[in-house]
Amino acid sequence: xxxxxxxxxxxxxxxxxxxxxxxxxxxxxxxxxxxxxxxxxxxxxxxxxxxxxxxxxxxxxxxxxxxxxxxxxxxxxxxxxxxxxxxxxxxxxxxxxxxxxxxxxxxxxxxxxxxxxxxxxxxxxxxxxxxxxxxxxxxxxxxxxxxxxxxxxxxxxxxxxxxxxxxxxxxxxxxxxxxxxxxxxxxxxxxxxxxxxxxxxxxxxxxxxxxxxxxxx
Ligand SMILES: C[S@@+](CC[C@H](N)C(=O)[O-])C[C@H]1O[C@@H](n2cnc3c(N)ncnc32)[C@H](O)[C@@H]1O
Numbered sequence: 001x002x003x004x005x006x007x008x009x010x011x012x013x014x015x016x017x018x019x020x021x022x023x024x025x026x027x028x029x030x031x032x033x034x035x036x037x038x039x040x041x042x043x044x045x046x047x048x049x050x051x052x053x054x055x056x057x058x059x060x061x062x063x064x065x066x067x068x069x070x071x072x073x074x075x076x077x078x079x080x081x082x083x084x085x086x087x088x089x090x091x092x093x094x095x096x097x098x099x100x101x102x103x104x105x106x107x108x109x110x111x112x113x114x115x116x117x118x119x120x121x122x123x124x125x126x127x128x129x130x131x132x133x134x135x136x137x138x139x140x141x142x143x144x145x146x147x148x149x150x151x152x153x154x155x156x157x158x159x160x161x162x163x164x165x166x167x168x169x170x171x172x173x174x175x176x177x178x179x180x181x182x183x184x185x186x187x188x189x190x191x192x193x194x195x196x197x198x199x200x201x202x203x204x205x206x207x208x209x210x211x212x213x214x215x216x217x
Contacts, residue, residue, distance in 0.1 A: 002126060003158040003174045007100050010124075011077050013163050013171040018081035021058060024088065028063035032118055032147040032200070033210040039200045042068075044145050044214055048113030052137065054101045055120025059085035059094060066092040073097070073112070075104045077121070101125055105133035112137055115144045122146035122213075123175050126158070127183070131190030138217040144192065150199050150211040151177035180211065187215040 033039035045051060048070055053062050056074030058081070066072040066089065074096040076082050082098040089096070097104065101121040115134045117123065122130065123146070134144050156178050163171040178186070180197035187195035192215035200210045 003160075005126075005174060007077070009171065010173045011079070011100075013173055014076075014078035015080045016163060016171065018057075018078045018084065022081060022084045023058070024084070026058060026060055028060050028067055028089075028092075030061045030064040032145075032212055033202075034119070034149075034208070035203050038203050039210060040212065044143070044212070045114040045116060046143050048142075050110075050112045050139075051114045051116060052108075052110070052112040053120065054104075054115060054117045054122060054134070055124065056085065056096060057081055057120060059089045059096055061116075061118055062094045062096070063089045063092050066094045073110065075099050075101060075121075077101070102129055102133060105130075105137055108137060110137065111139045111142075113139050113142050115142070117146040119148050120146070123148040124173055125176070127176055127178075127186045127190075131186055131192075135191045135215075135217055140217065142217045143214060144187070144217070145212070145214045147210050147212045148175075148177075150209055151179060156182070180213070183211075183213045184215075187213070192217060 030042045050071040053074040056076050062072040062074045072094045079098050082096050086096040158174040158176055161173055161175050183197045184195040195215040197213040202209050
């Protein structure tokens, strides 16, 4: 059963998140895991000329790619984050648009060598709706890559998530968790030619690792 995403309410949640998450002093950086300098890097994108980051948040990864000469476009739900990140990285040529990712992908006519998400919109969007749209936006041979925390054992599918604190206004969203093999099946069903998914262990034993998922059009 699909869960009832309420996009205006989720926009409010992510705008509240943006207040604490955006750091105007932060420098460009690109890493798939939650541990700086750990795990694979931008090489998973196959040296793209153009990229689209979905749920790009602070835009630091886009800024890193723009510095390497990549045409970097991002989309994010939070108007506040889009304004702050857009202003911060515009001098590097980064373009960031405010939209819900499914709406954006439905109307966008661009083609990208890579579409990616780092703990971003791919985590918070129904894969059965997102993946076919991401596939359509890719140039031939293009890659779709995303990362997020691995599923908690036994907790699969959409997971309700309150904004941190468990007090105050009830703001919530849904994030999607599956075992690696299930992510691969979703991607192949959406028309990707290849799909692979693996867990990058945390630097410290027993700490939370990172799920990385990669598919080729
Ligand atoms: C946990 S943040 C991580 C973002 C990014 N990796 C960063 O470094 O800031 C998740 C981002 O996904 C965005 N997001 C969540 N759901 C979305 C949706 N349906 N469409 C577009 N963006 C979405 C949020 O606004 C938020 O900025």
